[in-house]
Amino acid sequence: MEETRLAVYGVTGFVVLVTLVSGPLVGAVDLTQEPRGCTAQIGSGTADVSVESLPDSATISKGQFGAETYYLEVPDGSVRATNVSGQPILSYTISIPELSRSAGPTLFLCTHQSARQQLSIQRLTIDESELDADSYDASLTLLLRGDGEEITVREQSITVEVQR
Structure with missing residues (x-):
């Protein structure tokens, strides 16, 4: 005891x-x-960003189970970020002016991260009543922000097909 x-x-x-x-x-x-x-500090520093791949097109397709909802789906892209200093911001956006829609992620780059960065845009919900065309012109924009500067890494036009 x-x-x-x-x-x-x-x-x-x-x-x-x-x-x-x-x-x-x-x-x-x-x-x-x-x-x-x-x-x-977020938004400080800079990086060298090169595009490995960006999609040429995107689709708007109908949801399942008879829903009147459609979804914008954009294939993934990828970039390579090297010589990262500080914590610059990388934003990847799709913009569809005719639908008044834009979406995309913001990435905060760090020196300890992998150089290859995956660019994924989550599905965006669009109501069927908003869709009056079979395709829409859109733009993909890749911006790098750091040390008070905003650099357009890539901006390209793509077509968004509506699959009914």
Whole structure:
């Protein structure tokens, strides 16, 4: 019984000691890890961005189960970001002026990330009553923002086909 009590007091004492030594009052030991994410200010820095692939077209197709909802689907693209400094912003957007719609992701580039970046636009819902043509002209835009500058990496026109 005495050994059990001694073990409990020993473990409790150790936990209290480590808590005090590493706590904010004493701070003699830091048991935390350095943050692994980007620590630079968002929108600072720059990068060299080259386009590997961007889609030539997109589709608007009808939803399932007789729904009157259509979905804009854009194939994925990819870029290569090298010589990244700071944390520049890369935005990828599809814009369809006739439908007053635009969508796309924003990526925050970091030095520790892979150079190859996947560009994916989530499905966008469009009501059937908005669709009065079989195809629409759209533009894909890839912008790099950093250090107060905005650089158009690529802007290209594509056709969006409506599949009824």
